[in-house]
Amino acid sequence: MNNTRPIIEKCAERAGSRYELWIDFIRSAGLEHMAEVGVYRGNFASSILENCSSLKKYYMIDPWRHLDDWNKPANEDDALFESFFAETKARTDFAGEKRVILRGKTVEVIDDLPDEQLDFAYIDGDHTLKGIAIDLICIYPKVRPGGFIGGDDFSKTIWQHHSKYEPTLVFPFAVYFAEAVGAPIYGLPYNQFLIEKTIARSFEFVDLTGDYSNLSLRGQLDANKALKLKMAEMLPRATKYARKMKKWFSK
Numbered sequence: 716m717n718n719t720r721p722i723i724e725k726c727a728e729r730a731g732s733r734y735e736l737w738i739d740f741i742r743s744a745g746l747e748h749m750a751e752v753g754v755y756r757g758n759f760a761s762s763i764l765e766n767c768s769s770l771k772k773y774y775m776i777d778p779w780r781h782l783d784d785w786n787k788p789a790n791e792d793d794a795l796f797e798s799f800f801a802e803t804k805a806r807t808d809f810a811g812e813k814r815v816i817l818r819g820k821t822v823e824v825i826d827d828l829p830d831e832q833l834d835f836a837y838i839d840g841d842h843t844l845k846g847i848a849i850d851l852i853c854i855y856p857k858v859r860p861g862g863f864i865g866g867d868d869f870s871k872t873i874w875q876h877h878s879k880y881e882p883t884l885v886f887p888f889a890v891y892f893a894e895a896v897g898a899p900i901y902g903l904p905y906n907q908f909l910i911e912k913t914i915a916r917s918f919e920f921v922d923l924t925g926d927y928s929n930l931s932l933r934g935q936l937d938a939n940k941a942l943k944l945k946m947a948e949m950l951p952r953a954t955k956y957a958r959k960m961k962k963w964f965s966k
């Protein structure tokens with residue numbers, strides 16, 4: 716698509732949520748084959764399938780099991796994941812003929828996806844550095860030239876969750892990845908990103924939000940910042956009060 720930028724700009728401008736953003740984009744681009752990495756309870760999948768009639772095939776990739784090497788808050792126990800799996804199937808049964816369930820971690824099932832078949836892959840699985848690196852590298856050859864990779868949790872801070880969890884590295888890693896493969900990447904509202912798999916090398920980071928100016932990690936890993944973060948986690952009320960006072964005195 717040689718007019719991606721105006722399309723995604725319009726979608727970003729009119730979207731009231733990440734759901735609306737992707738529904739609008741899939742419809743505008745007339746996408747037919749997509750995959751979602753990290754499906755959880757199937758809420759996103761059912762909404763996309765319900766609202767995007769152009770879709771002919773929807774691959775769902777998720778292990779729906781507890782993972783010992785995934786230190787993130789959504790890592791539930793096996794029993795709960797089993798119920799989420801049943802929930803996902805029930806929610807998307809109406810689109811049963813379009814749905815392909817690949818139950819396993821990305822690396823366990825990626826070979827079941829044909830090469831260069833996907834118009835769109837939505838990455839919303841393991842957002843750690845290990846997870847996003849594996850997902851982008853595995854999914855890229857599965858996307859057709861001219862196709863897209865979108866994703867969630869493009870958080871401008873790596874400390875998206877409590878510091879007892881592994882940091883979130885979707886941003887800036889996805890930008891580094893896009894530069895490596897020579898693809899344009901868009902920073903979008905609601906912590907979303909979009910990579911276009913262009914035929915010619917044309918890397919550019921287009922930040923449509925103004926939130927992603929700093930691509931380096933040094934500031935976020937600074938010892939003073941880490942100390943402040945720890946204090947805020949240990950003494951949340953005192954930190955809130957101190958911030959209020961600081962704001963008040965700086966007026």
Ligand SMILES: C[S@@+](CC[C@H](N)C(=O)[O-])C[C@H]1O[C@@H](n2cnc3c(N)ncnc32)[C@H](O)[C@@H]1O
Nearest residue numbers: 753754755758759777778779820821839840841
């Ligand atoms: C945040 S939830 C996904 C939410 C879903 N996309 C939505 O919008 O409703 C993250 C999911 O990623 C899955 N996940 C974690 N590690 C994964 C991996 N290595 N490969 C595939 N999926 C993974 C988890 O099982 C979990 O269901």
